[in-house]
Amino acid sequence: MEFKHISVLLEESVDYLNCKEGGTYVDCTLGGGGHSEQILKKIGSTGHLVGIDQDASAIKAAGERLSKYEGRVDLVKDNYSNLSYVLDELGIEKVDGFIFDLGVSSYQLDTPERGFSYKYEAPLDMRMNRNSHRTAANLVNNLSEDELAGIIEDYGEENWAKRIAQFIVEARSEKRIETTTELVGIIKAAIPATVRRSGPHPARRTFQALRIAVNDELGIIEGAIKDGVSRLKKKGRISIITFHSLEDRIVKHTYKELAKKCTCPPKFPICTCDTERQVKIITRNPILPSEEEIEANARSRSAKLRVAQRL
Known part of the structure; x- marks a missing residue:
């Protein structure tokens, strides 16, 4: 079966990364490569993209789609929970941006033998x-x-x-x-x-x-966000699309935790926690898909985009 996946909030999620010419970006949930290709178009011939996915079918499909960008792309079959390990193996210390498109892909849902869907015998x-x-x-x-x-x-x-x-x-x-x-x-x-x-x-x-x-989908989100933020360059951004209220809650709370200046009780006369504020939250309210996008792709209906920037 051909790998088909419609990238949700494609323009918004990539635009919020503020992609720089020659920058290094990581697509932590590669899927069909839609977000990755959009990033590659913006970062020019000296830019570098790392794509991570634990699904071999996604790696194969994205590899074919991104083949014209040869020499500028590294595709890695792994789970984004191992983000720091992947970057270490590639010799990359800091990056300009991360993008996460959480949840299951359309391809996985629509491939009966994968057993994701209640619609098919599998x-x-x-x-x-x-x-x-x-x-x-x-x-x-x-x-x-x-x-x-x-x-x-x-x-x-x-x-x-x-x-x-x-x-x-x-x-x-x-x-x-x-x-x-x-x-x-x-x-x-x-x-x-x-x-x-x-x-x-x-x-x-x-x-x-x-x-x-x-797939332990919820258990790995917080750690991956914190790993990602620690590998961002100054003013680098992390862009996360969720499709489930529990996912969105984790992203929202993790951003808030990383944006805190001080965790001491309000009555303390001086700060003793030495907490350093790591990010600025760019999207106080999540970015939602347009009515046009929902009409074109019903699976985008529950999507929410949240973005933070490294201080």
Whole structure:
């Protein structure tokens, strides 16, 4: 299947980087290479771009798309949680900007055999990095009822999490749950018919929750932001697109933490924490997609862009 992914908030996210001719930039979630190509157009023939993605299919597709920029691009198959290691291996100490486009790509959702979507019959996989040993099937068949309920409630914000977990445990006692359609059937049985008739697909939140858990998507965001900020040059920027309220909350709070001047209690006569303010928040309110973009690409609807600048 051809790697297809529409870059969300493309112009806005790259424009906010204030790309400099000859600068060095890192696309931490390469995907199909849309944001990377936009950056390369702005940084000129002496600019350098590093693209990171844990999905081999993304690396291959972006490599083909960016082949005309040969000599100016390094593509690395890795997780952005290893950002500092990647830069060290490339001999890069500081960069002018980072861009993150969090969440799952359109290609991953639309490739049935990857098991990300409740729309297709497929093995319960959901791995962004196919070398990982943890799949959605592992979680569904091995976690306790309480652990499953916690994941579905916390990451999926699903009101029926406990009941869904109960039904999963009952079903797997009869037979191991192997496919997306098996899991969808269990979820539908767990959610009352009156609830299923309105709102989104009944399996959407549970599938989202399992995907986040399989790939530890939320657990790596804060550390990656802090690593990125530490590698930014003065006035360098970090541009992050989120698609989920939990992702956005982590980005917002991490920016705020890095922007604090002092963490001492207000009543302290003098500062004893020696906290150094590291960033200035550029986007006090997140940048949202236009109505035109949402109309052209419905998956952009929940996107939010937040940007910070190194002091």
